[in-house]
Amino acid sequence: MIVQMEGVSFQYDKTPALCDIQLEIPQGSLTVLCGITGSGKSTLLRLISGLVKPSTGSISYGGDVNPKRISMVFQQPETQLFASSVYKDIEYGLEQHGVPKASRSELIQSALAKVGLPFEEYSERSPFLLSGGEKRRLCIAGAIAVQPRLLILDEPTAGLDPPAAQALLELVQKLQQSGLTIVTGTHDLDAFFPIADQAVVMSQGSVYYSGPIHPLTTDPAKLSAAGLEPPAYVRIGATLKEKGLIKKTPASLEDVLTELQAHPLAIPVISRNIMEVVEDADADVLPTEDNRFQAYSEVIHSKTTTLKSRWQERDPRVKWLGMVLGSFIILGMHSLLPLLLTTGIIAGLLGSAGLSWARTVWFFKPFLLMFLFLWILSAITWSSPDYSLGPIGFTNEGIILGGLSVLRFLLLVAIGFLFTETTTGAPLREGLEWAIAPLKKLGIRTRNVSLAVSITLQFVPWILGKLSQLQLALRSRGRQQNKLKQWTPRQIYMLLVPLLILVISMGDELATAIESRGYDSKKDRTPTYALIWRRSDTLSLICILLVTGLLWWCSLAT
Numbered sequence: 001m002i003v004q005m006e007g008v009s010f011q012y013d014k015t016p017a018l019c020d021i022q023l024e025i026p027q028g029s030l031t032v033l034c035g036i037t038g039s040g041k042s043t044l045l046r047l048i049s050g051l052v053k054p055s056t057g058s059i060s061y062g063g064d065v066n067p068k069r070i071s072m073v074f075q076q077p078e079t080q081l082f083a084s085s086v087y088k089d090i091e092y093g094l095e096q097h098g099v100p101k102a103s104r105s106e107l108i109q110s111a112l113a114k115v116g117l118p119f120e121e122y123s124e125r126s127p128f129l130l131s132g133g134e135k136r137r138l139c140i141a142g143a144i145a146v147q148p149r150l151l152i153l154d155e156p157t158a159g160l161d162p163p164a165a166q167a168l169l170e171l172v173q174k175l176q177q178s179g180l181t182i183v184t185g186t187h188d189l190d191a192f193f194p195i196a197d198q199a200v201v202m203s204q205g206s207v208y209y210s211g212p213i214h215p216l217t218t219d220p221a222k223l224s225a226a227g228l229e230p231p232a233y234v235r236i237g238a239t240l241k242e243k244g245l246i247k248k249t250p251a252s253l254e255d256v257l258t259e260l261q262a263h264p265l266a267i268p269v270i271s272r273n274i275m276e277v278v279e280d281a282d283a284d285v286l287p288t289e290d291n292r293f294q295a296y297s298e299v300i301h302s303k304t305t306t307l308k309s310r311w312q313e314r315d316p317r318v319k320w321l322g323m324v325l326g327s328f329i330i331l332g333m334h335s336l337l338p339l340l341l342t343t344g345i346i347a348g349l350l351g352s353a354g355l356s357w358a359r360t361v362w363f364f365k366p367f368l369l370m371f372l373f374l375w376i377l378s379a380i381t382w383s384s385p386d387y388s389l390g391p392i393g394f395t396n397e398g399i400i401l402g403g404l405s406v407l408r409f410l411l412l413v414a415i416g417f418l419f420t421e422t423t424t425g426a427p428l429r430e431g432l433e434w435a436i437a438p439l440k441k442l443g444i445r446t447r448n449v450s451l452a453v454s455i456t457l458q459f460v461p462w463i464l465g466k467l468s469q470l471q472l473a474l475r476s477r478g479r480q481q482n483k484l485k486q487w488t489p490r491q492i493y494m495l496l497v498p499l500l501i502l503v504i505s506m507g508d509e510l511a512t513a514i515e516s517r518g519y520d521s522k523k524d525r526t527p528t529y530a531l532i533w534r535r536s537d538t539l540s541l542i543c544i545l546l547v548t549g550l551l552w553w554c555s556l557a558t
């Protein structure tokens, strides 16, 4: 076995995604991983690739496979292209794998030829300006150039037109014939079942079926029970067999045609809908693994949902007020004691909102380097330093004042994080619009302001999500084990360009979507969320006023 998983479970922050996975991937096989959306395919693929570690259980690799010899192509090609040319993009992975410069050109040429992108035509083109199908091929070229033992593909045919999808299938077959083990996550069973050696069917984070394809196509109920529609050739074959038009259950569309040619009977009117055949199948009971997953999820969810929903229920006006007042007071703090006191209060609030430390740390990570840089910058002096590091001098006063400023910024970010994590888009916007409504009298288009603020605030988690996707993709190209190396100037530069492109295109799409829905800032809007002030909101307001008053007094007194 090239990969063996034993009792693997995984959860994102506090969201359970996989439960008790047992899985084996034989060497040289093509494994199809299928399941309805959200069943855990992408998560399982990331675990197999070694990019993320299981929460419990173990993954072992056989033969000469280890995570360094595994390449992964992600679902969205646009989040895994980094360099200014096709050549450089593939070269990046080779460099990370320690391939000497002299050998790189040959490997790049060979990889591009395998995926059908002629070297002369493509090597100098920008990866960002390729078509969707070409991007997908380039990602595969980058993945195979490093000569992996195991290739993992996540939804390789998604979004491709039929000829491009067919060409990709042929490429996958060729790669497998060359000895590569391949695991692919897909919804496209019609395309992959006929060429796969084994299937893994996921259902609610568990493996529902794992084994050869044949039992799934002869008994479509197995797929239906996991919420999947059997491939068209299976449904057609089942109906034809029921009508006595063919004898064998077909293993592909070609089989259906061959069988029909062998039985040249007049085809009777088929009165039953093909789907009825599938619906007849007993799809009542989900397997025991799913029940186990349900229990696993319930335990994890029950711990957080009550806390979170209590925060979500608060009237957004209280939260806006808390954030604005809190921010002003933090900006006015110039000594350590009130800042430490505020840190403690905010940490308590984060805990009471059910936000885990892992998520909080994940959110703050991208800011930390910037804050450290600002701190160092504010401590530097060119005259009469208290300490010297070569030609650079530092003052005690600079270190203290810089540290306080950084702490102030961190607290402001923390308040924003708490607010956006506990307030969804509609209440956030309604609350703000209520607060700035009086400005309408001054001729200010408050609708534009509230829309811009709510989109900006919600853009932050989106950008952070994309950033971590890009980081994961970079890691998959070179396996940077050292976490600090993720933040070298070169790595930051590699991330910034694609991130900027993603943000600009997202902004563009958003603006088009808003315009196409007939947005007019002059017209009144139908509220999507009704603001309701409860007694508990009055209590929260009193608490906010008391605490901020206390902190204000403390910052004046110290």
Ligand SMILES: Nc1ncnc2c1ncn2[C@@H]1O[C@H](COP(=O)(O)OP(=O)(O)OP(=O)(O)O)[C@@H](O)[C@H]1O
Pocket: 012, 013, 015, 016, 017, 035, 036, 037, 038, 039, 040, 041, 042, 043, 044
């Ligand atoms: N970064 C994340 N943070 C929190 N939860 C996540 C994250 N990524 C996925 N999940 C959750 O984990 C579960 C499994 O998601 P996953 O993406 O693995 O499913 P999938 O089968 O690949 O879905 P699809 O076919 O839509 O790509 C889902 O419930 C999803 O909401």
